[in-house]
Amino acid sequence: MDVVSDAIAAVRIGRPSSNRVRMSGNWCARLAPYDGAGFHVVLEGSCWLLPDGGAPVSLGTGDAVLLPHGTGHVIADSPADAAAMEDAVPIEHWLDGTRPHGSGEAGDQVEMLCGKYRLDRSHVHPLMAELPLVLHLPHRVGSHPELRAVIDLLGGELEARRPGSCISVPSLLDLFFVYVIRSWMAEDTAGIWPTVLSDPVTTTALRAMHSDPAAAWTNDRLAAEAGVSRPTLARRFATLVGHPPMAYLTWWRLTLAAALLRDTTDPLAAIARRVGYGTPYAFSHAFKREFGTTPGQYRTEAAPRRPAT
Structure with a gap:
């Protein structure tokens, strides 16, 4: 085993989960703090991520974002103010179809992969502890080809559930997690653990x-x-x-x-x-x-x- 694999394996519990979500018009969804790590990948359109205690992050098509410490956050069509964030609809309502209808132009559609990893934080490896509050990897042509490939595969698997998806989707989500951390290590050369492992x-x-x-x-x-x-x-x-x-x-x-x-x-x-x-x-x-x-x-x-x- 290598250090990165061990650091992940030591805290990972069970299987990750994900959903392909579509929103349109004016919308604002909240994800409560989570004892694990959350992620989003924008497949189409653009939106904003507003982490609790952090600065808003603009997300565009192809962007990937990981919240490795399970930080509560809002995703919305625009950088909502505090009042709007308080009224944000829980993400579960978007997934079960009970959300209120959004307003605005019907063509303003956003499609995302949203998911979670279950993690045991009782004894986290320092490499995992060093990850930032929000790890944002903007889509850039030619950058992180492995991550781009696994995102494409994930999108396809979740678009049309096919035989074997119960194995392929969790495996692809594990790869996504690894590739995001690899990409962070490649870009954050001033970090402690990227320096250690170089x-x-x-x-x-x-x-x-x-x-x-x-x-x-x-x-x-x-x-x-x-x-x-x-x-x-x-x-x-x-x-x-x-x-x-x-x-x-x-x-x-x-x-x-x-x-x-x-x-x-x-x-x-x-x-x-x-x-x-x-x-x-x-x-x-x-x-x-x-x-x-x-x-x-x-x-x-x-x-x-x-x-x-």
């Missing part, structure tokens, strides 16, 4: 820890993997990541263990071995120090968040 020494050490978290890693062994001295690894890793390599490894092992406790019924001894602890006792002690609760209690409390089978 550094070959730090990336090699991170890849080693994520590929085999149960291995008996030491600073010397990680430095050898990266082809540098131990002081060089320690200095570069701590400067870029913000923690020494061994501190990050402990944090990642326990974060991975939390995901296993939430998503599987594996016994504690098996999870302890999988994340590098020799005994369930050692694992439980470290887990409680990090999470403030025992693995068994965490599993019980996480049960409502487990993905449906």
Whole structure:
């Protein structure tokens, strides 16, 4: 596994959902704050996104926008004022057909893909935490070809449900999420984690820890993997990541263990071995120090968040 894949997998719960939505005339729809991430892709027309606590964002045909922290927001035909935002119709009413009729020119149509990802935010990887309130990727010819391709495929699948769509749509939504994050990393070169993952020494050490978290890693062994001295690894890793390599490894092992406790019924001894602890006792002690609760209690409390089978 690589760091980006692990950062997503550690918080993802269940399957994402999406709808193809058409609006026309004057309209204003609200999406409440969500324990996950929301997204919109404009397939036709233009509109505005007004995030709670953020600046309005103008969206045009082909634009993609991700709200990675589940921020409540309004989408509307124009940059609505505060009063209009208060009166915005919940998006659910647009989806179930109970919305009031809009006003204005019938030709002012907007077509969008709107969806959500379920995420467990109890222990988010710092890469995910660094994502901005709103991640807006305007459509530009020649930019982000992978993202453009998956948007086209998603639009087609949602336009006419065909055999196999129950598998293809969630898979395409997962790809969309990955491609949006990749695009952000490519454009936001001043960000902490884009910088971390562009550094070959730090990336090699991170890849080693994520590929085999149960291995008996030491600073010397990680430095050898990266082809540098131990002081060089320690200095570069701590400067870029913000923690020494061994501190990050402990944090990642326990974060991975939390995901296993939430998503599987594996016994504690098996999870302890999988994340590098020799005994369930050692694992439980470290887990409680990090999470403030025992693995068994965490599993019980996480049960409502487990993905449906």
